[in-house]
Amino acid sequence: MHTLLRFYWTLNRVYRAVVINRPYHVFTGLVILTIVAAFGLTNFKLDASADSLTLENDTSIDYLREISKRYQSGDFLVLTYTPKADIFSDESIDTLKQLRDELANVDGVASVISMIDVPLLYSPMRSLAEQKESTRTLLTPGVDRAMVKQEFLTSPIYRDMLLSPDGTTSAILLNLKVNNQYIEMARHRDALRLKAKTAGLTPAEAHELEKVAAEFLAYRTATAAQDAARVEIVRGIVEKYQDRAQIFLGGVTMITSDMIAYIKSDLVVFGAALLLFIVFMLAFLFRQWRFVILPLTTCLMSVTLMLGWLSWIDWRLTVISSNFVALLLIMVFAFTIYVVVRYRELHAIDPDLEQADLVLQTMRDMAIPCLYSALTTIVAFMSLVMSGIRPVIDFGWMMTIGLVVGFILVFVVLPAGLMMLPKGEPKDRGDNSAALTVRFSKLAEFHGGKVLLVAMLAVFLSIWGISKLEVENRFVDYFKSDSEIHQGLSVIDRQLGGTVTLDIILDAEKNTLDIVESETADEEDPFAEIPSDAAAAEVFDEEDPFAGMGDEDAFADSGTTSNAPPSYWFSVAGLDQIRKLHNYLESLPEVGKVQSLATVYQLAHDINKGKLNDFELNVLRNMLSDDIKGFLIKPYLADEAQQTRITLRVIETTPDLKRAELVERIREYATTDAGFKPEQVNFTGMLVLYNNMLQSLFASQISTIGVVFVAIMLMMMVLFRSFKIALIAILPNMIAAGTVLGAMGLVGIPLDMMTTTIAAIVVGVGVDQAIQYFYRFRVEFAHDQNYVEAIHRSHASIGRAMYYTSVTIIVGFSILMLSEFIPSIYFGLLTAFAMLMAVIGSLTLLPKLILLLKPFGPGK
DSSP, rough: OHHHHHHHHHHHHHHHIITTOOHHHHHHHHHHHHOOOOOOGOOOOBBGGGGSSSBTTOOHHHHHHHHHHTTTOOOOEEEEEEEOOOOOSSHHHHHHHHHHHHHHHHEEEEEOOOOOTTTOOOOBBOOOHHHHHOOOOSSSOOOOOHHHHHHHHSSOOOOOOOOTTTTTEEEEEEEEEEOOEEEEEEHHHHHHHHHHHTTTOOOHHHHHHHHHEEEEEEEHHHHHHHHHHHHHHHHHHHHHHTTTTTEEEESHHHHHHHHHHHHHHHHHHOOOOOHHHHHHHHHHOOOOOOHHHHHHHHHHHHHHHHHHHHHHHTBBBBBGGHHHHHEEEEEHHHHHHHHHHHHHHHHOOTSSSSSHHHHHHHHHHHHHHHHHHHHHHHHHHGGGGGGOBBHHHHHHHHHHHHHHHHHHHHHHHHHHHHHHHHOOOOOOOHHHHHHHHHHHHHHHHHSSSHHHHHHHHHHHHHHHHHHHHOOOOGGGGBTTTSSSHHHHHHHHHHHSSSSEEEEEEEOOOOHHHHHHHHHHHHHHTTTTTOOHHHHHHTTTTTTOOTTTSGGGGGGTTTOOOOGOOOOOGGGGHHHHHHHHHHHHHHHTEEEEEEEEEHHHHHHHHHTTTSSSOHHHHHHHHHOOOOOHHHTTTTEEEEETTEEEEEEEEEEETTTOOOOHHHHHHHHHHHHSOOOGGGGGEEEESSHHHHOOOOHHHHHHHHHHHHHHHHHHHHHHHHHHSSHHHEEEEEEEHHHHHHHHHHHHHHOOOOOTTGGGGGGHHHHHHHHHHHHHHHHHHHHHHHOOOOOHHHHHHHHHTTHHHHHHHHHHHHHHHGGGEEEEBHHHHHHHHHHHHHHHHHHIIIIIIHHHHHHHOTTOSOOO
């Protein structure tokens, strides 16, 4: 105890000597530091990459990168093309050709697939020799366009892919080049990170990780800039054709680019509007320029120092942590309000007190409650680190560091600024807000039973609503209905086979591979020393499935089956398994377009008018032209890995879509009905990554709130040395957090990456107010030991500061309604609603619980 007292008096002397006695030096030093930090803002960056939208250490993203590299299937952009003329007219086809040619020349576009590019296989059906001799497309002279339309609408290859059911809209797919360097750098970095968390790294490996991470970050930044530039180039091309067709753009790259644009817009609009509102509130409440300029300076310094530091170390804001700026502004503003209100109160009580003593007394009175308020809020945000979601983790750390910086600046900038200004005359003569807050205390005094009844009703409604809370949400619902993203995704989703991709990766069994390889090694070439004419005649002596090839060309071009390595998946047994699973997937209402080797299998059946054996399948494979193989086989077969891929797109607008349930249903069918073993079936794609993140939200929300409540209860018990006080302080905020989550469940708003942080924010800020109230109440109660009078006086003093900060938070977050990003709108409105519930609870339920439980003794 003696040591603590010595530390306190030493800190008091240092604080007085530095901040109170040398305010100009302190203020000048902070201004210089802020200017240095501001220079770093030129390096400020936003991040909406896959790393910022996935779970921490999610191995699924590494598996996705491995599969992308193996099959050379990268990102893509999708355009919907709805011409004003008939889509199969010469005018529309010419326009499409011009558009296709311009898009194909865009840097980074590997290929363009449209209805004028794909090979026609059923218009009409031709033999393999004819297909190999000349590939026919919609641009081939003499093609029957009516027959082509039927092929696009009904064939297993193009159905739900190129042409909408009403025949008015076509899809243009821009396959982007696979960035193998990006994949290798990311996998190298992630492998080192994983080893660091599991087995630990040697000094050399730690240095390598630091170097690799820095190189990858720089490369990712350059790649993101190229991707954004490509999207703008494509948009520029599309704009030239809008007079002839309605064209929408979609795709992950485009969504990422637009999300960053929305975040930047929100930062500017929301930040500027919030600052203007803070200036208005300060001017309206205090009517003295010093109490406008000093709090505003403190807020701006806090944000500038933090953003500058984050920019210098290249720690980037994401979709979630972009709210960090607004929250830090509001939290620092709350601290300044508490300090200013107390300063004005002390000044009014003793106008003759010296400025130095007045400032020092204000800081002494507010240091402990503000410190505990900051600590409890820090605990709330630190709990987000447990979420396992990278942007949420970053948000938690940024707010934690920002609160530390903000707290220090409040107790340095404000007192130093006050010391540089004359004391002036006291002007704190009360205001209408004091009368309003005292009405709340009288409500608690005279209608406490009704307050408790409403609180219990809120608890029951919250429990009911939370039981209905879901984490399923759709990409398309993130954007307003009149936005290009929403319109484009809606058309693709409803008419062109779905939006979100899911890949099913099937690995052949090891014993099957041995058999295939053994049979291939032992099998003699059936055409050894046999002329090709005799070979063809002998093999197809009953009925030649490739009639029309010509005897001379039957196998002369293809050679033998040795052209392609042996593959279980390109055998009758393997293709039958694939087809069974493929057909099941097409029967699911949530699934749109499905693509796999089953389509080439169906093509072989249709050409042969019957089933082929393994040998004939391999002959067919070698007889297909390169462009057809590149379209029907290469994207779905990895011979070296003895692996095949089924790709599908999920229709996000399907009512009651449950991603996790869908994946499990597919897995169960594959392992029970389709004959695959569990270890053979793996899933990847954006749906898997997004689903992993969504499914972790609910569990992390529960654990987050639990940790916050327990930690804050313990801190309150340490501060006030009373379990009753800790319980009274936490209950209104538990109800406020539960109310907002319950309201989300009742109205059908799902949890997402932004709304999952609301509960922690509400508890942190709400308990901040409860601590301030209890700290003041303890002082007021010590005067006369009268609970009722102490409550009225507390409401008229600290209650005003709570009212000011709550109004600022509620109105400030409501400004997010101006956003173009739907999750930001929900976040703003729900946070405003939660803070409204929190301040009402703190001004009504909190005093009623104090009167009911009498935590400071019986009183008078």
